[in-house]
Each structure stands twice: as structure tokens, then as C-alpha cells.
Amino acid sequence: MSFIRLEPRGQASKTMVYATPLLAVALTLLSGFILFMAMGFDPLKALYSFFVAPLTSVRGLGELVVKATPLVLCAVGLAIGFRANVWNIGAEGQLTLGAITGGGLALAFYGEGGWWLLPLMVIGGAIGGAVWAAVPAYLRLRFNASEILTSLMLNYVALLLLNYLVHGPFRDPDGFAFPESRLFEADATLPILWAGTRVHLGALFALMAVAGGWLLIARTFIGFQIKVIGLTPAAAGYAGFDQKRIVWLTLLLSGALAGIAGMGEIAGPIGQITASISPGYGYTAIIVAFLGRLHPVGILLAALLMALSFIGGEAAQIAMGLPKAITGVFQGMLLFFLLASDVLIRYRVRFGARRVAA
Amino acid sequence: MNDLALIGPILAAMFAAATPLLFAALGELVVEKSGVLNLGVEGMMLVGAVCGFAVTVQTGSATAGFLVAALAGAATASLFAVLTLFLLANQVATGLALTLFGVGLSALIGQGFVGIPLDGLPKLYIPGLTDLPVVGQALFGQDIMVYLAVAAVPLVHLFLYRTRAGLVLRAVGENHTAAHALGYKVLRIRFLAVLFGGAMAGLGGAFLSMDYTPMWAENMTSGRGWIALALVVFATWKPARAMLGAWLFGGVTILQLHVQGLGIDVPSQLLSMLPYLATVLVLVLISRDVARIRLNAPACLGKLFHPDA
Numbered sequence: 244m245s246f247i248r249l250e251p252r253g254q255a256s257k258t259m260v261y262a263t264p265l266l267a268v269a270l271t272l273l274s275g276f277i278l279f280m281a282m283g284f285d286p287l288k289a290l291y292s293f294f295v296a297p298l299t300s301v302r303g304l305g306e307l308v309v310k311a312t313p314l315v316l317c318a319v320g321l322a323i324g325f326r327a328n329v330w331n332i333g334a335e336g337q338l339t340l341g342a343i344t345g346g347g348l349a350l351a352f353y354g355e356g357g358w359w360l361l362p363l364m365v366i367g368g369a370i371g372g373a374v375w376a377a378v379p380a381y382l383r384l385r386f387n388a389s390e391i392l393t394s395l396m397l398n399y400v401a402l403l404l405l406n407y408l409v410h411g412p413f414r415d416p417d418g419f420a421f422p423e424s425r426l427f428e429a430d431a432t433l434p435i436l437w438a439g440t441r442v443h444l445g446a447l448f449a450l451m452a453v454a455g456g457w458l459l460i461a462r463t464f465i466g467f468q469i470k471v472i473g474l475t476p477a478a479a480g481y482a483g484f485d486q487k488r489i490v491w492l493t494l495l496l497s498g499a500l501a502g503i504a505g506m507g508e509i510a511g512p513i514g515q516i517t518a519s520i521s522p523g524y525g526y527t528a529i530i531v532a533f534l535g536r537l538h539p540v541g542i543l544l545a546a547l548l549m550a551l552s553f554i555g556g557e558a559a560q561i562a563m564g565l566p567k568a569i570t571g572v573f574q575g576m577l578l579f580f581l582l583a584s585d586v587l588i589r590y591r592v593r594f595g596a597r598r599v600a601a
Numbered sequence: 602m603n604d605l606a607l608i609g610p611i612l613a614a615m616f617a618a619a620t621p622l623l624f625a626a627l628g629e630l631v632v633e634k635s636g637v638l639n640l641g642v643e644g645m646m647l648v649g650a651v652c653g654f655a656v657t658v659q660t661g662s663a664t665a666g667f668l669v670a671a672l673a674g675a676a677t678a679s680l681f682a683v684l685t686l687f688l689l690a691n692q693v694a695t696g697l698a699l700t701l702f703g704v705g706l707s708a709l710i711g712q713g714f715v716g717i718p719l720d721g722l723p724k725l726y727i728p729g730l731t732d733l734p735v736v737g738q739a740l741f742g743q744d745i746m747v748y749l750a751v752a753a754v755p756l757v758h759l760f761l762y763r764t765r766a767g768l769v770l771r772a773v774g775e776n777h778t779a780a781h782a783l784g785y786k787v788l789r790i791r792f793l794a795v796l797f798g799g800a801m802a803g804l805g806g807a808f809l810s811m812d813y814t815p816m817w818a819e820n821m822t823s824g825r826g827w828i829a830l831a832l833v834v835f836a837t838w839k840p841a842r843a844m845l846g847a848w849l850f851g852g853v854t855i856l857q858l859h860v861q862g863l864g865i866d867v868p869s870q871l872l873s874m875l876p877y878l879a880t881v882l883v884l885v886l887i888s889r890d891v892a893r894i895r896l897n898a899p900a901c902l903g904k905l906f907h908p909d910a
Contacts, residue, residue: 385889393885572706575699579695582695586690
């Protein structure tokens with residue numbers, strides 16, 4: 244073709260698997276520098292207030308963990324599905340359902356709670372998310388409908404359902420018609436783990452999800468089946484792996500984890516059910532999953548980085564008047580650069596004309 | 602109010618509501634016919650919507666607005682094209698990235714334009730015809746973009762099935778290896794198809810912001826890009842069926858607005874779920890016929906192509 248060519252590598256490069264996320268982050272920062280300059284801000288100052296300043300206080304570090312918690316929970320589940328070519332992009336809706344069912348329990352037992360209420364809410368949230376994810380699973384297996392489109396459509400349905408509930412049945416009876424539920428009682432609120440911050444028990448759930456996700460993928464036969472189905476579906480067929488079971492499992496699992504994330508938001512930092520419980524965690528979790536190389540530990544690191552983009556966006560908005568939408572631009576750019584540089588894993592870039600084989 | 606008097610405005614509103622879907626679905630249909638699955642329609646629509654709106658506000662020219670919207674949509678699509686075609690990135694992941702990026706970018710561009718009203722496009726008026734009862738306003742009282750979207754249906758059909766270029770594009774989508782062996786430039790053809798898809802999505806988005814609403818708000822497409830993707834499956838990759846699908850969804854969108862007007866007491870949020878639930882239902886009904894999908898779907902849809910491999 245031309246002077247720049249891609250030459251397939253004999254084997255995927257291990258180095259590049261770890262190097263390309265860093266390359267993508269570097270390219271995103273560079274683009275951010277140019278973007279800030281073009282918008283007339285001092286780029287160094289803007290990048291500092293976006294990516295460094297939030298980390299200089301205990302409160303900021305705490306917020307980092309608070310925002311990373313739902314991202315980890317959602318992304319670990321999504322990544323397991325992505326590995327098996329199950330494209331659940333409905334984590335936002337499953338998170339919302341988890342908040343509705345988990346929070347609904349908190350309201351149902353308002354004034355008569357006990358130690359058992361929180362565990363019940365966790366289970367309720369997980370079931371809510373799993374049920375919401377079961378719909379695309381059933382529709383894919385029974386009717387061959389693309390889970391990408393069905394799970395995404397259900398995101399909108401879930402948000403509208405939440406909106407209806409906080410305007411109607413869930414609305415605080417003493418709340419002057421604001422679209423919010425009552426504030427949860429102590430029995431229905433996740434305990435704070437780190438005094439002086441908002442870091443709550445959900446962070447522990449997230450760590451458990453990382454460990455559990457790693458165990459499932461790396462140490463179980465089901466994890467092996469998931470990997471084979473993702474890499475070569477035909478081979479999985481010959482091996483007699485039950486692909487339907489894997490679709491069910493990955494969707495239910497990711498739905499349950501997203502549901503717990505949603506329950507954690509309303510029982511943690513928010514403390515009640517409101518119309519907006521997520522700034523798009525379910526969508527950002529898709530980026531987190533890819534950036535973390537679909538590996539639970541990678542996801543943990545990636546989630547912290549993306550959490551930084553959320554609080555950095557807020558901090559930069561306050562400090563410099565930067566528009567909040569920058570967060571979304573950074574997140575999208577990061578995924579773009581990652582997908583672009585991933586070509587280096589399986590291909591070498593060669594310069595000069597192609598050598599003609601003798 | 603008598604029911605017949607309602608039907609005219611409902612029909613007219615249905616065609617208008619179908620227009621952004623029709624633009625986006627026709628564009629994506631051509632993209633998919635070339636063997637590429639671009640899930641970034643929502644993002645491209647949003648970028649088109651905000652760019653068209655901004656240009657119209659600043660120049661006062663709707664023509665300039667729509668032109669820029671098409672260009673902006675195509676430019677956004679070119680990111681996807683470079684990544685998936687030349688850097689061999691996964692199409693599903695890249696399409697998702699394009700949507701996430703488009704949501705953020707459009708919000709960033711549009712932050713100075715929230716709350717500014719626009720006039721919308723002038724409506725056609727033909728004395729006599731436009732005044733016809735029931736169908737007059739729907740058929741002869743729309744603005745030019747509604748007619749352009751409908752006109753694009755036979756044009757896309759003729760291009761795909763009656764021109765050499767269309768034949769080559771379909772060949773590339775069915776079997777890129779064979780098309781490559783015959784000497785066709787697979788990547789170049791797909792690149793152009795993706796650009797066309799982006800331009801059409803941009804027009805669809807701009808119709809929403811400049812004409813249908815007409816104002817800019819963050820995330821204003823609210824899933825229409827995804828519905829357009831579902832429409833392509835619903836249409837089994839046939840332009841005329843995509844139009845039927847768009848009208849159907851235009852109808853569902855309008856229905857939700859009018860049900861309350863008819864005095865049926867359902868919370869508005871539950872009614873707003875209708876288009877999304879209808880999309881799921883329609884997908885299920887079409888997809889369950891596996892043989893039909895397999896027969897009509899481009900065989901290389903979503904598969905990567907590397908000329909040296």
C-alpha cells in the first residue's frame with residue numbers, strides 16, 4: 244500500500260498489552276493540553292486542577308474511592324460478559340433497577356428496620372439488577388435479538404421508571420412535592436469506612452467483586468469456557484460447552500453487580516432515592532472494562548482513573564470555570580486512543596515499501 | 602374535540618417525528634451493507650445536532666446549518682472509520698466509544714447554546730392541497746427536510762441495487778476477501794460508506810435541534826440513534842422497509858404525546874417508555890426469524906478486514 248504498513252506479529256505482544264493503556268492515557272493528556280489551549284485556558288493549570296488537585300486532600304482521595312466503587316462493580320461484570328462476546332451495555336439501567344429495588348426495600352421498612360435491612364437491600368439490589376439483565380439474556384437466547392440494542396433500550400426504560408417512582412409512589416410524603424424519597428434511616432445506610440470521607444461499605448463490595456471476578460476467570464472451568472467462547476466460538480461448540488448457560492451467567496452476574504452498585508449509591512453517598520443517581524457510571528464502566536484489559540485488577544486501576552475524571556471535572560469546573568462536559572470528552576478520547584493503540588498488540592508498524600517475497 | 606380533526610395533525614407530526622430516524626437509519630443501512638457495524642449513530646447525531654444548531658444561530662442560515670451538520674457527522678464518523686478500518690479496532694467497542702465521545706463533545710460545544718430558540722424551517726404551503734382535510738397538512742404542509750428524507754429512500758435503493766458502485770459496495774459487504782481479490786478497494790469503499798452514514802446521522806440530528814424541537818439540549822437525541830440501529834435490523838437492510846419502520850416509530854412517539862390529550866390518565870414517564878419498549882418488541886419479532894436475518898444481513902457485517910492477512 245504505502246510507506247506506513249501494519250505487519251502482523253507472529254504472537255500478540257505481552258509488552259504492548261500493558262503499554263497501550265499507558266500510551267492511551269498519555270495521548271489523552273496531550274490532547275487535553277491542546278484542547279484546553281484551544282479553549283483559551285492555561286493548559287498546565289487546567290490539567291493540574293483536573294487531574295492533580297483533587298488528589299491533594301483526604302476528602303478528594305475519599306471521593307475518588309466513592310466514585311470508583313460503582314465503576315468497579317459494573318465493569319467487573321461487564322468485562323466477564325465482554326470476554327464471552329456478550330455485549331451488555333445496559334449496566335446503567337441495571338444499576339438504576341438495583342437502586343429502585345434496594346431503595347424500595349428501605350422505604351418499605353421505613354421506621355421498622357433492623358440489622359437485617361441492609362443485607363436485604365443488597366440482595367434486593369442484586370436481584371433487581373439481575374432481573375433487568377435477564378430480559379436481554381432471554382430475548383437473545385429465545386428470539387435471537389441483539390443484546391446490545393435490547394440492553395441499551397432498557398436503560399431508558401429504567402431511568403423513566405425511576406423518574407416515575409420518585410414523582411409518585413416513592414416521593415417523600417413530607418417533602419413539599421420534590422421528586423425525592425425520604426432520607427434513609429441509619430438502618431438502611433451503608434456504614435462509613437473511612438472517617439472524614441464518604442467512603443462506604445460498598446468499596447469493600449467492589450474489592451470482593453475484583454477478587455471474585457479474578458477467581459472466576461482465572462481459576463474455574465466456567466472462566467475457561469468464557470474465554471474459549473470469546474476467542475473461538477466454534478471451538479467452544481465442538482468442545483460441547485453450553486453457550487446458552489454462559490450467556491445467562493454473564494448477563495445475570497453483571498446485572499447483579501450493577502444492581503449492587505446502584506443500591507450502594509442510594510444507601511451510601513446519596514442516602515435517599517432521587518431522579519439522578521448516576522452520572523453515567525454504567526456507560527463509563529464500559530470504558531473502564533476495556534481500559535482495564537477486561538481483567539479485574541486492571542479494572543480496579545482503570546476505575547480509579549475514570550473516577551478521577553469525574554471528580555476532576557467537578558473540581559476544574561469550580562476552580563477554573565471549565566465546562567463539566569469535558570469529563571465526557573476525556574473519557575471518550577481515552578477509549579478512542581486505547582482502541583487505536585491496541586493495534587500495536589497484534590501488529591508491527593513498518594515504514595518503507597513492502598519487500599517483495601522472492 | 603372531534604376525532605377526525607385530530608388525525609390530520611397527528612399524521613403530520615408522525616412524519617416529522619419519523620424524519621430524524623429515517624435519515625440516521627438510511628445512513629446506517631448503507632454502512633452495514635458495506636459490512637461495517639457502526640454503533641456510534643447516537644454520537645454522530647448529537648454532534649450533527651449541535652454543530653448544525655450552532656452554525657444556524659450564528660449565521661442565520663439553515664442551509665449552512667444542515668451542511669455543517671452533515672460535515673460534522675461525517676467528520677465524527679471518520680474517527681470510527683480510521684480506527685476500525687485502518688487500525689483494525691473492534692467495531693462494537695469503537696462504535697460505543699464514538700457514542701460516548703459524541704455525547705461529551707456535543708455537550709461541550711453546545712454549552713453556550715442551551716436555551717436559545719430557533720424558528721425552525723418554513724413549511725410548504727400549496728393553496729388547495731395543504732388545506733385538504735386529514736392528509737393535507739401531513740402530505741403537503743411539511744418542511745423540505747421531511748421531503749428530502751423520503752426522497753433519499755428511493756435514491757439509496759437505486760444506488761444499492763441499480764448502480765455499479767452500489768453493486769460493488771454490496772459485494773464488499775457480503776465477501777470482502779473475494780471483492781479484494783477482484784481488485785476492489787475494500788477499505789476505501791467502506792470508508793466512504795461510513796462517511797455517508799455519518800453525514801446522514803448528522804442531518805438527522807440537525808433536524809431534531811434545528812427544526813423538530815427546535816433548540817439544543819444535552820443528550821437531546823435520547824436514544825434515537827439506537828432506535829435507528831434497530832430500524833436497520835427491522836428493515837432487514839431494505840430502504841423502503843426502513844421508511845415504514847421510521848413511520849411506525851414516529852407514530853409511537855406521537856401517540857405518547859396524544860394519549861394524555863385524549864384524557865387517558867397514564868403517568869407521562871410510563872408513556873415515554875413506549876418508543877423504547879416498541880424497539881425491543883420489534884427487534885424480537887424480526888430477529889426470531891433466524892433464517893430471514895441470515896439471508897438478509899450482509900455476510901461480512903462487523904468483520905475486520907486486513908488486506909495483507
